[in-house]
Amino acid sequence: MPHITILGGGPAGLGVAFYAHRAGIPFVLGEASETLGGMCRTLECGAHRYDTGAHRFHDRDPEITRDVAALLGDELVRVDAPSAIWERGRFIDFPPTPLNAVFAYGPREAGRILADLARSTLRRHPPAFSFEDLAVRRFGRTLARRILLNYSEKLWGLPTDRLSPDVATRRLRGMTLRSLFYELLVPGRKAEHIDGSFLYPRGGYGRIVEALAAALPRESVRTGFEVAALEHTGDEVRRVRGATGETLEVRDRVISTLPLPVLARLLGDAVPDAARAAASRLRFRDVRLLFVRLRVDRLSSKASIYVPDPAFCVSRIYEPKNRSIAMGPAHETALVAEAPCFRGDAVARLSPADFAQRVLRELAALRLVHPRLVVEWRAHTIPNAYPVYTRDYANDVAAVREALSRFSNLEALGRAGAFVYSHLHDQLRFGRDAVRALTESSRAQTA
Numbered sequence: 001m002p003h004i005t006i007l008g009g010g011p012a013g014l015g016v017a018f019y020a021h022r023a024g025i026p027f028v029l030g031e032a033s034e035t036l037g038g039m040c041r042t043l044e045c046g047a048h049r050y051d052t053g054a055h056r057f058h059d060r061d062p063e064i065t066r067d068v069a070a071l072l073g074d075e076l077v078r079v080d081a082p083s084a085i086w087e088r089g090r091f092i093d094f095p096p097t098p099l100n101a102v103f104a105y106g107p108r109e110a111g112r113i114l115a116d117l118a119r120s121t122l123r124r125h126p127p128a129f130s131f132e133d134l135a136v137r138r139f140g141r142t143l144a145r146r147i148l149l150n151y152s153e154k155l156w157g158l159p160t161d162r163l164s165p166d167v168a169t170r171r172l173r174g175m176t177l178r179s180l181f182y183e184l185l186v187p188g189r190k191a192e193h194i195d196g197s198f199l200y201p202r203g204g205y206g207r208i209v210e211a212l213a214a215a216l217p218r219e220s221v222r223t224g225f226e227v228a229a230l231e232h233t234g235d236e237v238r239r240v241r242g243a244t245g246e247t248l249e250v251r252d253r254v255i256s257t258l259p260l261p262v263l264a265r266l267l268g269d270a271v272p273d274a275a276r277a278a279a280s281r282l283r284f285r286d287v288r289l290l291f292v293r294l295r296v297d298r299l300s301s302k303a304s305i306y307v308p309d310p311a312f313c314v315s316r317i318y319e320p321k322n323r324s325i326a327m328g329p330a331h332e333t334a335l336v337a338e339a340p341c342f343r344g345d346a347v348a349r350l351s352p353a354d355f356a357q358r359v360l361r362e363l364a365a366l367r368l369v370h371p372r373l374v375v376e377w378r379a380h381t382i383p384n385a386y387p388v389y390t391r392d393y394a395n396d397v398a399a400v401r402e403a404l405s406r407f408s409n410l411e412a413l414g415r416a417g418a419f420v421y422s423h424l425h426d427q428l429r430f431g432r433d434a435v436r437a438l439t440e441s442s443r444a445q446t447a
């Protein structure tokens with residue numbers, strides 16, 4: 001069996017390691033941080049637990065769901081908690097049903113929404129050239145602006161006409177005109193797109209990566225190993241150099257889950273200038289998080305609360321206890337607020353204390369949290385949280401991948417690693433499929 005050198009210990013790297021170990025393939029995994037899990041961890045503050053961003057398990061691949069359920073046993077439970085948009089001081093279902101829109105936006109705006117929807121449904125459209133174009137064609141301008149475009153501009157930090165239609169493959173999945181009308185016509189029924197029901201581990205989303213890590217042989221996992229360079233001979237990566245001088249000799253394959261532009265940089269001159277320029281154009285949105293501990297037992301029943309209003313830096317808020325009651329003590333609750341930013345922008349430059357003050361002011365202005373309820377807060381930053389799908393991103397990703405394809409033993413996987421807006425179940429699927437392909441090619445060679 002070939003040996004795999006895995007770079008990065010987030011869900012993608014752990015997924016490769018987990019399936020490799022299960023297939024009897026030896027591996028070594030190098031992770032820069034002292035903690036495994038990447039952007040998919042559960043943190044603690046006193047008796048509170050909270051995830052690094054509002055995570056939920058998408059059970060889209062039955063085999064992956066079975067594997068995760070087998071790892072967690074009865075710790076993985078189904079949660080029923082709808083999400084909402086917070087606008088003008090009240091909750092609106094997310095995504096809003098037509099009936100809900102009438103109550104939320106008033107009859108005149110609801111009439112405009114329906115007229116726009118009818119117009120865009122009746123018209124024949126050529127292929128969409130931007131996310132905005134696609135959202136407007138699918139939902140009409142009024143509803144698209146209210147429920148999608150404002151929020152997406154905050155999340156990705158660019159006007160939606162500069163975003164690729166590919167943004168929709170994830171964010172609009174299952175959210176069709178038909179599903180909206182289905183909800184109107186069948187009272188009390190929610191179409192599949194509303195993630196009001198999902199799987200979640202009782203002790204927090206990070207339990208999945210903890211269980212993956214616990215299934216691995218300890219001696220094959222190196223934490224505190226920051227990859228500083230990749231050395232190659234001809235068209236094979238031969239050695240991984242760590243920032244502190246330690247090295248990993250590559251025996252056969254290398255699977256990198258490091259951000260794609262980082263991988264291109266670590267290969268130095270082996271990557272041509274044009275591909276390095278393409279890599280430097282790939283941008284990520286970071287997310288700043290504020291955990292706020294509150295002296296009240298519950299604030300809402302919502303899984304996630306979206307704040308599309310551009311006047312606020314906070315884009316989404318969640319209450320960990322609404323995912324699992326075990327996430328906090330009986331007489332307190334907590335909120336986690338997410339604020340997307342680009343490295344170096346005004347939100348990113350705020351000190352933790354200034355960031356906390358700003359978010360707490362916003363939570364008060366949104367009439368969600370009265371300042372006297374706040375017990376304490378913690379601020380965090382998730383780097384490279386969202387790959388930004390600009391209208392040109394696919395060409396740049398293709399140019400980088402083309403340059404990397406000269407290395408016969410190198411593969412790039414993961415969210416930032418492959419520059420694919422993907423989730424934990426996708427990372428596990430990528431890992432499973434990479435290991436499966438390796439096993440099959442090794443068997444074919446032996447035969």
Ligand SMILES: Cc1cc2nc3c(=O)[nH]c(=O)nc-3n(C[C@H](O)[C@H](O)[C@H](O)COP(=O)(O)OP(=O)(O)OC[C@H]3O[C@@H](n4cnc5c(N)ncnc54)[C@H](O)[C@@H]3O)c2cc1C
Pocket residue numbers: 007008009010011012013030031032033036037038039040052053054055056057058225226227228257258259262287338382385386413414415416417422423424425427
């Ligand atoms: C706000 C938010 C909400 C989300 N919601 C969901 C959700 O509801 N459901 C879901 O399934 N997923 C969700 N996700 C996505 C999920 O977190 C990611 O898909 C997943 O964590 C990506 O895994 P990864 O291994 O590709 O990347 P990462 O988790 O980023 O892991 C990469 C690892 O590489 C390490 N690394 C980087 N550079 C080096 C280096 N030079 N040397 C060594 N190691 C290095 C990093 O420290 C990190 O541990 C969400 C993400 C965010 C940010």
